[in-house]
Amino acid sequence: MRGDLKTAIVTGGNRGIGRAIAKSLAAKKMNLLIAALGQRENRWLARELENEYGVMVETIDADLTLEKNCVAAVETAVSRFGRLDLLVNNVGVWSLGRIVDSQTKAFDHVMRTNLFSTFWCSREAYRAMLANDSSERNGVRGSIVNISSICGIQGRPSVGLYAASKHAVVGLTRAMAEEGAMDGIRAASICPGLVATPSNRFSGSRFIQMRDITQSIEYLMSLSGAAWPVELVLKRRKKS
Numbered sequence: 001m002r003g004d005l006k007t008a009i010v011t012g013g014n015r016g017i018g019r020a021i022a023k024s025l026a027a028k029k030m031n032l033l034i035a036a037l038g039q040r041e042n043r044w045l046a047r048e049l050e051n052e053y054g055v056m057v058e059t060i061d062a063d064l065t066l067e068k069n070c071v072a073a074v075e076t077a078v079s080r081f082g083r084l085d086l087l088v089n090n091v092g093v094w095s096l097g098r099i100v101d102s103q104t105k106a107f108d109h110v111m112r113t114n115l116f117s118t119f120w121c122s123r124e125a126y127r128a129m130l131a132n133d134s135s136e137r138n139g140v141r142g143s144i145v146n147i148s149s150i151c152g153i154q155g156r157p158s159v160g161l162y163a164a165s166k167h168a169v170v171g172l173t174r175a176m177a178e179e180g181a182m183d184g185i186r187a188a189s190i191c192p193g194l195v196a197t198p199s200n201r202f203s204g205s206r207f208i209q210m211r212d213i214t215q216s217i218e219y220l221m222s223l224s225g226a227a228w229p230v231e232l233v234l235k236r237r238k239k240s
Helices: 016-027 039-053 067-081 104-129 160-183 210-222
Strands: 007-011 031-035 057-060 086-089 142-147 185-192 231-234
Touching: 007 016, 007 067, 007 104, 016 031, 016 039, 016 086, 016 210, 031 039, 031 067, 039 057, 057 067, 067 104, 086 104, 104 142, 104 160, 104 185, 142 160, 142 210, 160 185, 160 231, 185 210, 210 231
Parallel strands: 007 031, 007 086, 031 057, 086 142, 142 185, 185 231
Antiparallel strands: none
16 A cells, blocks of 8 residues: 555545545545544445555544544544545535424534534644645645535525535635635535435436536646636536
């Protein structure tokens, strides 16, 4: 295994979209820290990626609704690999139902999972990335990619709590992108429509594919330091 590769953290990285992202980054020869609940699933994936791609994979069984676990994820990645180059904030939960019928407990859980974890992980990753040499790649020290949603740029009925959290993620990312431009740390949101994953009822070509997400991350990572996109909005194609 090689210890001189660049390093990425993927939250919620042991299933669905997160798993696809982790595999895509491992294929690009990045060492990984996967921060997700379910250490058995984490370790299975780690062994698979290490054997298939020859990278090093660290895992942490982490409830990222707690600040200390977000801090620990970044600290573990830096301690294990010596640096951090990419953070993908992917962990998230849905909440279905009308706002008028919702409970504070559900709102708190959605916000802590989707927004607070993104804030805590991003803040700690940003601090770690400041230690990277800005001359390595066109002045870009590192990248933070937040998986938001089409609901993060437009409100929709019956997903109000989820939409509120994803709007907040987009706002946080926009501000961080402006601050990051001064420090050479890229921040961008990917805002897809409904994505077909093994764990949901959506399937087929009518829905956004997981490869659309992974290729969007690869695109962001391939850009020069002069290009500074803040959002990639992946709307579903409307067919006549």
